[in-house]
Amino acid sequence: MRVGIGLPTAISAVPGSLVVEWARRAEEGPFSSLGVVDRIACDSYDPLVALAAAAAVTRRVLLCTMVVIAPLRNTVLLAREAASLDALSGGRLVLGVAVGARQVDYDATGADFRERGARLSGQLAALRAAWEDERIGPRPAQAGGPRLLVGGTGNDVFGRVARYADGYVMGGGPPRLFARMADKARAAWADHGRPGRPLLWAQAYFALGDDAVDAGMRYMRDYYAFTGPYAERIAAGLLTTPQAVRQFVQGYAEAGCDELVLLPAVAHLDQVERLADAVA
Amino acid sequence: MPWRDRVRRVLIAGGGPAGLYCGLLLKKANPALDITIVERNPAGATYGWGVVFSDRTLAEFREADYPTYREITDRFVVWDAIDILYGGERRRCGGHVIAGIARRALLDILQQACDARGVRLRFQTEIAGPADWEGVADLVIAADGVNSVIRRAYARVFQPSLREGKAKYIWLGTRRVLGAFTFIFRETPFGLFQVHAYPYDGATSTFIVECAEETWRRAGLDVADEATSLAFCESLFAEELGGQRLMSNNSKWINFATVKNNAWRHGNVVLLGDAAHTAHFSIGSGTKLAMEDAIALTRACEQYPDLEQALAMYQMERKPAVEAFQEAARASRTDFENMRRYTGLPPGQFACHLLTRSGRISYDDLRLRDPLFVDGLDRELAAAVGTGRAAGGAADRSGASDATGPSGQRAAGEPAPPPSRLEVAPPPAFLPFVLRGLRLENRIIRRARPVFAARDGLIGGEELARLAALATSGAGVVMTAPVAVSADGRITPGDPGMYRDDHAAAWAAVVRAVRGRSTARIAITLNHAGRRGAARPRAEGLDRPLRDGWPLLGPSPLPYAPGHPVPRAMGRTDMDRARDDFVRAARQAHDAGVDALHLHCGHGYLLGSFLSPLANRRTDEYGGRLQNRMRFPLEVLDAVRAAWADRPLTVALNATDWERRGIDVEEAAEMARVLKTHGCDAVEVLAGQTTPDSRPAYGRGFLTPYGDVIRNEARVATMVGGHLTRTGEMHILIAAGRADLCITEPVLSEDVERATDPPFSLSLLRLRSH
Structure with a gap:
């Protein structure tokens, strides 16, 4: 299993220069990828634009969306942005897509919240078609277009993974839960007669160091406030010590995860080094 | 804690185990609380006989309140066996620690503990409407049972659903002291009756009688009074009751109602126990869940300000x-409602099916709990191989070819071979199986x-090598992925085929390679x-449609997905050609030395699309009702059967389309029944x-x-x-009679793949080790 790090794009009032510098430092290692999340009704950077900035200052790391809320977007424009980013970055894009969890983001864009599942299925088929459409440039650098991952935990998710995508990305939870979801992805994959096996990615949040824990917990409670009482429990899952990070990483590796992206809950540059030390 | 400042008065509606235990635990957590429990019935009244708890639940009681835990366990009857009386045999399986207690005793203990702590108990007090609880307390706990008045008052918030089970049951008691949790299955001219019974104190047992509604009517129990019902059950189970009477406690024949609520709380009102949820008695958990609710609610109140x-x-x-x-509980209830489906199973498999019905007990769990039971079951299954009994299970009863051996075709009435003297036996999946005379190693x-x-x-050679390698996987059969019977029958241009002479030669090479390596049989799909x-x-x-694909065929001119090519609705010529393609492929497979033929009639491919009303909209004799939708697939099956001679022929079938108006499992069972009469040896x-x-x-x-349904419904x-x-x-x-053969795909070698196969094409990505 490889370990990636998230860019601090969904933390309030983070200067652009910090996001770019963060990417530069992540490139130094030991991280294999840079991940971004997607929110609309929130003080946050657009995921694909942020990854484009990161692409300009990195050569090695993969660039992945964890995830893009595809139903909020025009499919062809999303396909084109993804193809552009893939071409500009030398084929480093991994496009995770999902329906997202927050209705506010749908309200903010005028997208239909109730139709989100069906819309995502249609978009998954259309993304591939757009990447192959000669009339729509540029050609993605990766043959067949960027790798596609589908996120979520509902039953419909795994059919979408197997039918349309290259793999599954889980949005958070303990290794045991990941193992269960990975099983569903594998079951769906085999049932659909796909060759090989699905890519299995996941994410979790971290805030390392005594000075960061409180701010990290505040961020988590705030970011997940829409879940009501669950927010407290999600916040409790924040990785706040190197030991916790290492155990978590090990748990995911044993559950068969290919790439675990650790997202920051605090936007201080020293978090990059702290995480690097923890996973080294 | 802050909540204590705001919450002073607590009203608990309902003096059952949930309400009493919750009152006790809340008072213990916060003695300053003013708690009143209101109960409609008088102090000594009770309904129901005994209740059961697992050892795990008891451990939670110990954590929550030690004194009542001690008193409860002092009064308990503990046993660890489950007896299954079926087909004239008694099967006992141990290791399931269960404790029973009289409901009355449990209530006494909890009432006294509440009294001692200063929780106010008001009996014979009715809670009728909002005026009885609104404004009178800071926290209102609705523990007022299945028909909760409070839940009904806020039905728009709680959104309760009450669903009734299909079976009729009556909750009785008896002085017969049983030695274990006992299931009895009794065939009668009216239908099947079943009993769930367990001891709960030194002198009495709970005795629940259950049957299908039609059976209940046929037996005249719908018009019987209480005494007649009791007498009927007493005579039916006279032997098991050992001469003891059955006792009623205002007992009636009813349908089990499963209660669910979308929300469990509304403002300061919260649902607890049966008011919030019920679970079918066959997993014996109603009181357990209710008391666990009380523990969880108290804990949450302590933890959150x-x-x-x-x-x-x-x-x-x-x-x-x-x-x-x-x-x-739903799975268990459904199993009991459909128990007739399983009464074809031999006693050992029947017992195993029953014990594992919730899906929570694995083979290894069962072996841990009772190694002798599992050893006995293994021997029984092994002894049945080749006798036409047991291991082929329900399938054998119908007397058709299948399952357990050449002697599976033994004429009815021919004497069974002498009982086996097997002393050791492999576990069930490693037992041989005989498929129309072809012996499979496992x-x-x-x-x-x-x-x-x-x-x-x-x-190509690579695929040949891959298939040959599977021969040494240990499996009894190596089965191919779908192989096309014609060029236009391929899913993709890369599909393997069986429609040219050189194809047959390539498959013959695969067969030789498999034979050279193991005794594994080879099946072609x-x-x-x-x-x-x-x-x-x-x-x-x-x-994903090809840009320059070939014309497609289907039962109706409906594309697979919007924007996909429209298939031509097959005419007679198309059908004849497709059928002949299958036949030619079968002959080629025969000549190539393939052992078994697997006909794909599922997943929306050609034959599967004829079967499903979602893809087949024909109005001729090939569309519409099931018999018509099966017509073309059966024409193909019959023709292939004839060409394939007396070799194993199996069919892959959708048990459900997972879609409204599609195939469902009942219809699929009917299809399987018909396929069997057309010479299909097994259904995937x-x-x-x-x-x-x-x-x-x-x-x-x-x-x-x-x-499970297809096997035991269609036999x-x-x-x-x-x-x-x-x-x-x-x-x-296999042990529980849910399947005869198991199909596994390469996930077995997943760990190897994980270690050696870089899942991502960008090889430059390596985790740098600092």
């Missing part, structure tokens, strides 16, 4: 746990994953893709993919429940896959 949050956390904690239990079929690497249907044809290889997804159970819109539910063994041998990756999963399927 804000009442609103505490109630939210309580709901969050309990609802998923209870729903998981309700799901197990019950495991290893299916190859598709690779889409053939050229014009011709497989013959398929015509129908409207799912002319797609691209599946490296990047399914059903599949689901979904008839259209891209199916709503699947994946997970370990996701096809198992469907396979046909079944092959079941659905992500079975552990041999323990396969053993229990």
Whole structure:
């Protein structure tokens, strides 16, 4: 299993220069990828634009969306942005897509919240078609277009993974839960007669160091406030010590995860080094 | 804690175990609380006989309140066996620690503990409407049972659902002291009666009698009074009752009502116990769940300063746990409602099926609990191989070919061979199986994953090597991925085929390679893709039409998905040609030395699309009702059967389309029954993919429940896959008579893949080790 790090794009009032510098430092290692999340009704950077900035200052790391809320977007424009980013970055894009969890983001864009599942299925088929459409440039650098991952935990998710995508990305939870979801992805994959096996990615949040824990917990409670009482429990899952990070990483590796992206809950540059030390 | 400042008065509606235990625990956590429990009945009254708890539940009671735990356990009857009386035999399986107590005794203990702590108890007090609880307390706990008045008052918030089970049951008691939790199954001219009975004190047992509603009517119990009902049951179970009477406690024949609530809280009102949820008595958990609610609610109130949050956390904690239990209870209830389906199973398999009905007990669990029971079962299954009994299970009863051996075709009435003297036996999935005279070394079929690497249907050396390697996997059968019977029957241009002479030669080479390595049998899956044809290889997804594909065929001119090519509705000539393609492929497979032929009639391919009303909209004799939809697939099956002679021929079938108006499991069971009469030796159970819109539910063994129904309803041998990756999963399927053969795909070698196969093409990505 490889370990990636998230860019601090969904933390309030983070200067652009910090996001770019963060990417530069992540490139130094030991991280294999840079991940971004997607929110609309929130003080946050657009995921694909942020990854484009990161692409300009990195050569090695993969660039992945964890995830893009595809139903909020025009499919062809999303396909084109993804193809552009893939071409500009030398084929480093991994496009995770999902329906997202927050209705506010749908309200903010005028997208239909109730139709989100069906819309995502249609978009998954259309993304591939757009990447192959000669009339729509540029050609993605990766043959067949960027790798596609589908996120979520509902039953419909795994059919979408197997039918349309290259793999599954889980949005958070303990290794045991990941193992269960990975099983569903594998079951769906085999049932659909796909060759090989699905890519299995996941994410979790971290805030390392005594000075960061409180701010990290505040961020988590705030970011997940829409879940009501669950927010407290999600916040409790924040990785706040190197030991916790290492155990978590090990748990995911044993559950068969290919790439675990650790997202920051605090936007201080020293978090990059702290995480690097923890996973080294 | 802050909540204590705001919450002073607590009103608990209902003086059952849930309400009493909750009052006790809350008072203990916060003695300053002013708690009143209001109960409609008088102090000594009770309904129901005994209740049961598992050892795990008892451990929670110990944590929550030690004194009552001590008193409860002092009064308990503890036993660890389950007896299953069926087909004139008694099967005992140990290791299931269960404790029973009289409901009356439990209530006494809790009432006294409440009294001692200063919780106010008001009996014979009715809670009738909002005036009785609104404004009188800071926290209102609705523990007022299945017919909760408070729940009804806020039905718009709680959104309760009450669903009644199909069976009739009556809750009785007896002085007969049973030695174990006892299930009795009794055939009568009216139908099957079943009993759930357990001891709960030194002198009495709970005795629940259950039957199908038609059986209940046929027996005249719908018009019988209490005394007549009791007398009927007494005479039916006279032997098990050992001369003791049955006792009623205002008992009536009723249907079990499953209660669920969308929300469990509303403002300062919260649901507890039966008011919030019920779970079928066959898993004996009603009181357990209710008392666990009380523990969770108290804990949440202690932990969270804000009442609103505490109630939210309580709901969050309990609802998923209870729903998981309700799901197990639903599966168990359904099994009991459909018990007739399983009465064809030999006693050992029947007992195993019953014990593992909730899906929570694995083969390894069972072995841990009672190694002798499992050893006995293993021996019984092994002894039955080749006798036409047992291991082929339900399938054998109908007397057709199948399952357990050459002697499976023994004429009815021929004497059974002498009982086996087997002393040791392999676990069930490692038992041999005989499929129309062909002996398989074990019950495991290893299916190859598709690779889409053939050229014009011709497989290459690499694919040959891959298949040959599977021969040494240990599985009794190696099965191919779908092989096309014609060029236009391919799913993708990379599909292997069986429609040219050189194809047959290549498959003959595969057969030789497998034979050279092991005794594994080789089965070929013959398929015509129908409207799912002319797609691209599946490296990047399914059903992506080729740019320059070939014309497609289907029952109706409906594309597989919007924007996909429209298939031609097949005319007589098309049907004849497709049928002849299958026949020619079967002959070629025969000449190539293939052992078994697997006909693909599922997943929305050509034959499967004829079967499903979602793809077949024909109005001629090939569309409409089931008999018509089966007509063309049966024409193909009959023709192939004739060409394939007396060799094993199996069929893959959708047990459900996972879609409204699609095939469901009852219809699929009917199809399996018909297929069997047309010479199909076993049915593989599949689901979904008839259209891209199916709503699947994946997970370990996701096809198992469907396979169980098909096997035992249609009495046909079944092959079941659905992500079975552990041999323990396969053993229990065979042992419990849920399947005859298990299909596994390469996930067995997943660990190897994980270690050696870089899943991502960008090899420059390496984790730098600092």
